[in-house]
Amino acid sequence: MRERMPGKMHQDETRCKAVILTTHFNGWHGIYFKLNSNNMPTKTKQKEKTKNIVALTGDQAASEAMRQIDPDVVAAYPITPQTEIVMNFSQFVDDGKVSTEMIHVESEHSAMSACVGSAVSGARTMTATSANGLALMWEIVYIAASTRLPIVMPVVNRALSAPINIHCDHSDSMGARDSGWIQIYCENAQEVYENVIVAVKVAEHKKILLPVMVCQDGFITSHGVEGIEIFPDDKVKKFIGEYKLEHTLIDVDNPVTYGPLDLQDFYFEHKRQQSEAMKNAITTIPEVLAEFNRTFGKSHDLIEEYRLNDAQIGIVALSSTVGTTKTVVDELRKEGLKVGLLKPRFFRPFPKERITKALAGLKAVAVLDRSESFSNEGGPLFTEIKAALYESAKRPLVTNYIYGLGGRDIFPEDIKKVYKDLEDIKKNGKVGSLVNYLGVRD
Amino acid sequence: MANIKELSKIPERLTSGHRLCSGCGASIAVRQVLMGTTSPVVTAAATGCLEVATTIYPYTAWAVPFIHNAFENVAATISGAETAYRALKKKGKITKDIKFVAFGGDGGTYDIGLQSLSGALERGHNFVYVCYDNEAYMNTGIQRSGATPTGASTTTAPAGKVSYGKPQIRKDLTAIVAAHHIPYAAQGCISHWNDLVTKSQKAFAIEGPAFLNVFSPCHRGWRYPQSDTIKIAKLAVETGFWPLIEFENGKWSFTYRPKERKPVVEFLKTQGRFKHLFKEENKPVLGRIQKDIDTHWNYLEKLTQATSA
Ligand SMILES: Cc1ncc(C[n+]2csc(CCOP(=O)(O)OP(=O)(O)O)c2C)c(N)n1
Ligand code: SF4
Ligand SMILES: [Mg+2]
Numbered sequence: 001m002r003e004r005m006p007g008k009m010h011q012d013e014t015r016c017k018a019v020i021l022t023t024h025f026n027g028w029h030g031i032y033f034k035l036n037s038n039n040m041p042t043k044t045k046q047k048e049k050t051k052n053i054v055a056l057t058g059d060q061a062a063s064e065a066m067r068q069i070d071p072d073v074v075a076a077y078p079i080t081p082q083t084e085i086v087m088n089f090s091q092f093v094d095d096g097k098v099s100t101e102m103i104h105v106e107s108e109h110s111a112m113s114a115c116v117g118s119a120v121s122g123a124r125t126m127t128a129t130s131a132n133g134l135a136l137m138w139e140i141v142y143i144a145a146s147t148r149l150p151i152v153m154p155v156v157n158r159a160l161s162a163p164i165n166i167h168c169d170h171s172d173s174m175g176a177r178d179s180g181w182i183q184i185y186c187e188n189a190q191e192v193y194e195n196v197i198v199a200v201k202v203a204e205h206k207k208i209l210l211p212v213m214v215c216q217d218g219f220i221t222s223h224g225v226e227g228i229e230i231f232p233d234d235k236v237k238k239f240i241g242e243y244k245l246e247h248t249l250i251d252v253d254n255p256v257t258y259g260p261l262d263l264q265d266f267y268f269e270h271k272r273q274q275s276e277a278m279k280n281a282i283t284t285i286p287e288v289l290a291e292f293n294r295t296f297g298k299s300h301d302l303i304e305e306y307r308l309n310d311a312q313i314g315i316v317a318l319s320s321t322v323g324t325t326k327t328v329v330d331e332l333r334k335e336g337l338k339v340g341l342l343k344p345r346f347f348r349p350f351p352k353e354r355i356t357k358a359l360a361g362l363k364a365v366a367v368l369d370r371s372e373s374f375s376n377e378g379g380p381l382f383t384e385i386k387a388a389l390y391e392s393a394k395r396p397l398v399t400n401y402i403y404g405l406g407g408r409d410i411f412p413e414d415i416k417k418v419y420k421d422l423e424d425i426k427k428n429g430k431v432g433s434l435v436n437y438l439g440v441r442d
Numbered sequence: 443m444a445n446i447k448e449l450s451k452i453p454e455r456l457t458s459g460h461r462l463c464s465g466c467g468a469s470i471a472v473r474q475v476l477m478g479t480t481s482p483v484v485t486a487a488a489t490g491c492l493e494v495a496t497t498i499y500p501y502t503a504w505a506v507p508f509i510h511n512a513f514e515n516v517a518a519t520i521s522g523a524e525t526a527y528r529a530l531k532k533k534g535k536i537t538k539d540i541k542f543v544a545f546g547g548d549g550g551t552y553d554i555g556l557q558s559l560s561g562a563l564e565r566g567h568n569f570v571y572v573c574y575d576n577e578a579y580m581n582t583g584i585q586r587s588g589a590t591p592t593g594a595s596t597t598t599a600p601a602g603k604v605s606y607g608k609p610q611i612r613k614d615l616t617a618i619v620a621a622h623h624i625p626y627a628a629q630g631c632i633s634h635w636n637d638l639v640t641k642s643q644k645a646f647a648i649e650g651p652a653f654l655n656v657f658s659p660c661h662r663g664w665r666y667p668q669s670d671t672i673k674i675a676k677l678a679v680e681t682g683f684w685p686l687i688e689f690e691n692g693k694w695s696f697t698y699r700p701k702e703r704k705p706v707v708e709f710l711k712t713q714g715r716f717k718h719l720f721k722e723e724n725k726p727v728l729g730r731i732q733k734d735i736d737t738h739w740n741y742l743e744k745l746t747q748a749t750s751a
Binding site for chain 1: 483484493497499505506508511512514515523524526527528529532535557558560564
């Protein structure tokens with residue numbers, strides 16, 4: 001079972017038991033899961049009195065977090081595999097479970113445009129998208145960040161066209177990595193739920209004020225059911241607090257002009273301020289995470305190190321592949337191999353210090369990229385990590401594997417092969433091929 | 443009917459000192475439209491002459507809240523602001539009654555912004571959309587748009603050895619908007635200020651989306667002396683080149699009918715963009731333009747009769 005479940009989450013036993021599949025097929029191609037008739041989370045098991053574990057998909061986890069956040073405005077347009085977020089949330093709106101005003105826009109370009117108009121008016125604002133949808137809103141994705149609007153957007157990662165493909169890779173959000181948005185990558189649905197909540201607090205932090213993408217793997221996470229711990233509504237509400245914008249567009253007594261023409265004499269300074277906000281983010285996000293951890297009994301950090309302490313070789317990966325890799329690490333550790341794993345949770349801002357420190361002691365590192373950059377120099381995660389290591393006195397040999405494009409499965413065997421290659425690199429003291437492809441027919 | 447004494451008491455929302463050309467029709471259109479309400483307004487504009495010339499950082503000519511987002515999305519942007527307003531009002535976080543108005547050029551409305559406008563109209567947001575129509579992309583240097591009339595020479599459809607300018611007819615945007623069956627849509631012209639302000643008053647007063655297509659001459663693009671803006675605007679109305687019509691609760695009507703429509707050449711001959719049409723070889727085009735205007739006028743007559751019952 002596990003072997004045939006590529007990319008599935010690495011879960012503790014409690015959670016696994018809590019998964020109850022009250023699902024039936026719904027919609028085209030029978031891919032969609034639906035929980036009960038009204039899409040409401042099913043209460044499954046109250047393992048401990050304090051923990052509320054429910055069976056949810058990644059998309060449902062995102063919409064459940066949105067229900068608890070109860071944003072003032074949501075403007076969104078459906079696209080597979082994000083659609084369920086929009087559908088679930090629309091149901092919450094129409095059942096009166098949230099106070100949100102929903103804008104059923106006619107395109108993603110208008111979704112992000114309306115989000116800008118709404119956020120600038122002082123309303124807590126959210127949307128969600130995938131792939132072509134993100135590509136269509138591109139122009140306004142930059143405008144949202146540059147206008148410093150704390151919009152939160154779950155992104156359900158899907159391959160960009162062409163050829164058209166609805167399955168997971170990171171080509172959509174990776175292309176937007178320099179748009180000025182904060183990016184969080186989620187290992188599983190639990191993280192989706194938690195990171196959407198964290199994202200609101202991060203985005204709206206006075207020292208940051210930047211929009212946040214919360215990325216999860218299309219279908220693998222978005223449509224896979226997990227047992228998820230859901231926090232009490234009031235606790236979430238208290239944690240995120242109120243959205244208060246200093247100068248709102250609709251404050252008619254204190255008129256402000258937003259979006260002016262900004263020429264050679266000021267544009268650069270404004271861009272400089274924007275970089276400063278991203279710099280603030282790298283020091284401020286850990287404070288927000290610490291508060292989150294205190295409140296909800298979690299241990300989130302900018303990165304997650306998995307059995308890396310005494311490791312000699314390691315993999316760096318994002319999102320659901322982390323779960324598969326953890327399983328492999330455990331297996332190889334049993335065989336006595338000193339292997340480890342690094343998961344950057346945040347990709348923007350790029351946690352450089354933390355990453356280089358975590359990798360410094362290793363002999364060889366493989367970076368797994370679920371997207372191509374077409375630079376011939378490897379995927380975006382790889383080139384950034386390689387560049388970050390340049391200044392380290394002690395740095396491992398690095399190699400890159402591009403995998404999983406268009407939803408191609410990645411199996412534990414694939415990851416074992418990477419660790420085996422790393423063993424060779426360690427032994428030989430040199431990297432053979434810098435950029436490699438995993439699981440593709442050449 | 444607007445009363446000029448009353449109107450003069452409304453504070454200026456778009457103040458002087460902006461950098462639109464002197465004699466620019468756009469600022470006149472904006473000021474007349476904004477006289478249509480005494481309520482607080484939140485304004486938005488699409489990229490174009492109006493936006494770039496009124497908001498050069500660190501200055502702004504807007505004495506009221508203003509947002510520019512991008513070229514093709516002013517209707518979606520104002521949708522977001524208007525929805526935020528409703529959301530926050532519902533929660534008691536804002537108490538004032540506010541009006542929302544979006545301005546787009548013909549490029550930002552007839553062409554690249556048509557989808558976003560259509561979506562906002564269909565969703566029924568409570569806002570007024572104003573197209574200040576100067577019949578080309580002026581901000582980027584007088585390129586043709588879907589609003590450019592037949593025979594006009596623009597920088598992307600110039601008159602040349604084998605071309606008389608734009609060969610196509612312009613889109614009937616007001617009819618496209620009316621096809622959304624919104625409560626109110628109208629065509630106005632800056633030369634007929636009373637007509638336009640009255641239309642604007644209606645547009646602001648109704649609940650739901652309202653649309654004004656305002657004829658706004660541009661002396662740079664049309665090539666005439668800057669002092670002639672109003673004169674030329676008036677000729678457009680008097681020749682039937684720009685009919686003053688209104689679509690109110692499903693009924694079409696003329697709000698002004700020239701006693702006798704002047705020949706369209708009276709309008710065309712005032713502007714450099716049509717100069718080449720008066721060459722011998724282009725005379726048939728002049729005939730075609732007149733015929734198109736007559737046909738459209740007759741169509742409007744029938745439309746008003748058909749919907750008047
Ligand atoms: C997506 C996009 N495409 C093109 C442009 C370039 N552009 C800016 S304004 C403009 C023309 C504006 O024309 P119009 O809407 O008629 O307003 P005007 O300048 O005539 O007042 C163009 C083509 C842009 N800013 N954004
Ligand atoms: S170019 Fe035309 S539209 Fe633009 S500011 Fe000048 S007169 Fe107005
Ligand atoms: Mg124009």
